[in-house]
Amino acid sequence: MKVLSLNFLTCAVKACKSTSNSYPLHPKDAELVEDDLELNSELLLNIMPRIDWPALSTTATELGFPSLPAQPPTKEELEADAKMLQDLHHLLMETQMMEGKLVCGNCGHEYAVREGIANFLLPAHLV
């Protein structure tokens, strides 16, 4: 499970969707691995406006990365700064959570991540 995906996903419980506490999900006992992937700058530039920056900052800190700047870089800044692009690529695309739990800050439900695949199926009492 990529850090990018963590930015796109939240708690599956319907009642949690409307609260701000449910997003982002909090990694717990996370085992990380680093993939070696080709830098796709076109993709990164395209998806930057869709990234929730405060949520990404939270996730990055919780996973033990150095804290991100308060403001997201603009498209021009990213285009001009190869290192920042590479750092973002490393965080969003190359960092994978292989094992652990994702915890909802609102309802406390824990979603298991096994072999890099998160399971968002809800038990019958939460549907």
Place this chain on the structure above:
Amino acid sequence: MEYLIRFSQSHETFRLPEIQALAIVVGVDMQILHYDLESPFCVVQLPSEDAAKALVQRSILAQSIHEHWGTGDTLDEVHAEVKRKTSQWWPKYKETSFKFSLDAFNGSRSNKQRLALINSFGYLPFDGEIKMVNPEEDFTIFEQWEFQAVPRKLPNPMKVHFGRFIAQSSRDIIQTFDLKKRGYISTTSMDSELALITANIALAAPGKIFYDPFAGTGSFPVACAQWGALGFGSDIDGRSVRGDGEHKSMKGNFEQYGLKSLLGDCFVCDLTNSPVRKARILDGIICDPPYGVREGLKVLGARDPVNQPWVVEKSRVMWNLPEYVPPKKPYSFVAMLDDILQFATDTLVDNGRLSFWMPTANDENQEIGVPQHPCMEIVVVCTQVFNKWSRRLITYRRLPDSEVDQQAVLDWQSREQTSEGITADELNPFRRHYFNGFRTQEAVGSAIDTAPK
């Protein structure tokens, strides 16, 4: 400039939508001058030769594109047009090596006739070397014969075209992606040709994010990745997402095609309780939702919580155990299609496309209408016909909010939900008709009455 597209004569209703979508992807202004479902030849207007190359480069249903030199009902008419319209181009090919070929659709020509046809173009002042392998220019005579022209011994084709070859399409990669050669597939994997066409029609392209909520073994995310998009996939069945170890998994399929860097992620979830954030983050959604025939149409939830309260109680106690499998219940097919439309409304960017497959009976009385949503405009409906049923590929465009009729949205939200019933047959009219052999209800009833007891 006029160009001649040589299509494959298959999946006819998908051909124009695909090429029109590709014109959008590469940003080329294309006008269709002549097109016919019965013919593999299509004449279009394009701004340049480079545009023509770019247009067919990733087409699956086109085979090639040619500079259009002439068309006629007879060979003489073609010669007249070639002489009238193209003489200013002739000097360009005076010294180049070249060859002539014949493409007789639905017909056949003996070698003698073929040579005579080619020699009839002898007035073209081409003095270059004739090279049958790798010539600089390739001129093709296209003949379109009537159906079964060979057994009917027809003397002449009904139409003749002549053109200069410009570029080949991506039709060959159907073989590369062939399911028979793929490491990990299941019973309902979408065939490679249709998956690649679907991704084309949905405008998959580099820099974009695509998602399939019914991914299974990942045929669609792989097809999107082939066109450069980042492919995400999820499925309610964790077994299909995880696969069977290293290579026998969705990830293994991406690796097989060298597309590892374009695998977004795969995860396990149910569309009706989706973890995807309600935000406009996706460029495209393509899927083949389960029809309840080969693959069960199920969502999360206890089937009968009133009479079987222990199912819910058990989940309260056991949900955190690794071996716990959440219960699933049959779901209404029509409601599922509505859920997909609402999900697409919530998550697609402006003008982002949703393409999904849905089956319907061919009989008018049993037909299932095309689902509608006020925020999603139908772009095109393509149909693949089987004997008594068909499946349609329906493509929608997410309207920008400024173009959405807000009253229609309110009406849609307060519409009556007609999904009564508990069993799969009650919830899914297509499934019921399918297993009744698409007979009427009376015919099924009388067949049951007369059956030996």
